[in-house]
Amino acid sequence: MLPFARVAIIGMGLIGSSLARAIRETMPTVRLTVSDGDPAVRARVVALDLADDVTENAGAAVVDAELVVLAVPVGAMAAIAAEIAGELAPGAIVSDVGSVKARVLADLGAALPGVEIVPGHPVAGTEKSGPDAGFASLFQDRWCILTPAVAGPASDRVAAFWTRLGARVELMDAAHHDRVLAVTSHLPHLIAYSIVGTASDLESVTRSEVIKYSAGGFRDFTRIAASDPVMWRDVFLNNKDAVLETLGRFTEDLVALQRAIRWGEGDTLEALFTRTRAIRRSIIDEGQDTEEPDFGRKH
Numbered sequence: 001m002l003p004f005a006r007v008a009i010i011g012m013g014l015i016g017s018s019l020a021r022a023i024r025e026t027m028p029t030v031r032l033t034v035s036d037g038d039p040a041v042r043a044r045v046v047a048l049d050l051a052d053d054v055t056e057n058a059g060a061a062v063v064d065a066e067l068v069v070l071a072v073p074v075g076a077m078a079a080i081a082a083e084i085a086g087e088l089a090p091g092a093i094v095s096d097v098g099s100v101k102a103r104v105l106a107d108l109g110a111a112l113p114g115v116e117i118v119p120g121h122p123v124a125g126t127e128k129s130g131p132d133a134g135f136a137s138l139f140q141d142r143w144c145i146l147t148p149a150v151a152g153p154a155s156d157r158v159a160a161f162w163t164r165l166g167a168r169v170e171l172m173d174a175a176h177h178d179r180v181l182a183v184t185s186h187l188p189h190l191i192a193y194s195i196v197g198t199a200s201d202l203e204s205v206t207r208s209e210v211i212k213y214s215a216g217g218f219r220d221f222t223r224i225a226a227s228d229p230v231m232w233r234d235v236f237l238n239n240k241d242a243v244l245e246t247l248g249r250f251t252e253d254l255v256a257l258q259r260a261i262r263w264g265e266g267d268t269l270e271a272l273f274t275r276t277r278a279i280r281r282s283i284i285d286e287g288q289d290t291e292e293p294d295f296g297r298k299h
């Protein structure tokens, strides 16, 4: 039996449109109604035939949905929740795909009293945005972390939904999620934005030279640094404490490396690099990645 027969998605960019495509592929009888604030996105959704209905307003999309998934930037979740509050069907479950969870759990809880809320985060994505960038296999064999205030029948149904889409589901405390993702996702993006910005600012390294010689490690950073500016602005503003804590520790470790280079402490450098190489190999051994460089996932 399907976990949900009628689903609404608000926000049809990379993640919302991937979700729509994955639903179409794995649960073709689900009635899918979607909405997006941008008329150009709505037009693309119609042209790509990604849903049964496309509505101008979020409220109109949710009226008979059993599951509503908010797939907008984290900073827009509260406004959407307020917009749909009076329109939800009795018993509807509201979820989301935001990259930050404690803020979203608080925002949705405040705007939707009495509604079953099951925040979620598929840990899968690319540096691209918009409905044309989505693809059905995005969530296949990837983690989807659910962070409900309390586990129960609602989170069981949302877990069954993501399992059906091919994801591996884990339940987690929202604040813990934000600390983990600050290390594994948010800080790496901040470093990429920073390093690419620094390189292009350096007077002796002109923009064209950066592009010309970026075949190596720097190219990986440019892919990450091409990620959506609004989405990532909202991630950092809404996971401020965990990111600042992680950044503090990172800065200390970076200064320790700076000292090791200055004082010629080769053993210190070699010991760290040996440890980090082992970490990369253990990720590959666990089948989470390949040795192939990932200059934009092929799909």
Ligand SMILES: NC(=O)c1ccc[n+]([C@@H]2O[C@H](COP(=O)([O-])OP(=O)(O)OC[C@H]3O[C@@H](n4cnc5c(N)ncnc54)[C@H](O)[C@@H]3O)[C@@H](O)[C@H]2O)c1
Residues within 6 Å of the ligand: 010, 011, 012, 013, 014, 015, 016, 035, 036, 037, 038, 041, 058, 071, 072, 073, 074, 076, 079, 080, 097, 098, 099, 100, 121, 122, 123, 124, 125, 126, 127, 128, 129, 130, 131, 228, 231, 235
């Ligand atoms: N990009 C990733 O790799 C990734 C991965 C996992 C989760 N996420 C999360 O998924 C969410 C969506 O990210 P995305 O990459 O799909 O972004 P995106 O920019 O591709 O799509 C966001 C869509 O939301 C719409 N939107 C924004 N504000 C709106 C509003 N107030 N009302 C209606 N529509 C609105 C935009 O028009 C856009 O079409 C974010 O919360 C992000 O943190 C992203």
Ligand SMILES: O=C(O)C(=O)C[C@]1(C(=O)O)C=C[C@@H](O)C=C1
Residues within 6 Å of the ligand: 098, 099, 122, 123, 124, 125, 126, 127, 184, 185, 186, 224, 227
């Ligand atoms: O592969 C990428 O391009 C991503 O940035 C994906 C990534 C990540 O950092 O792992 C980015 C943000 C999300 O919230 C989840 C996944």
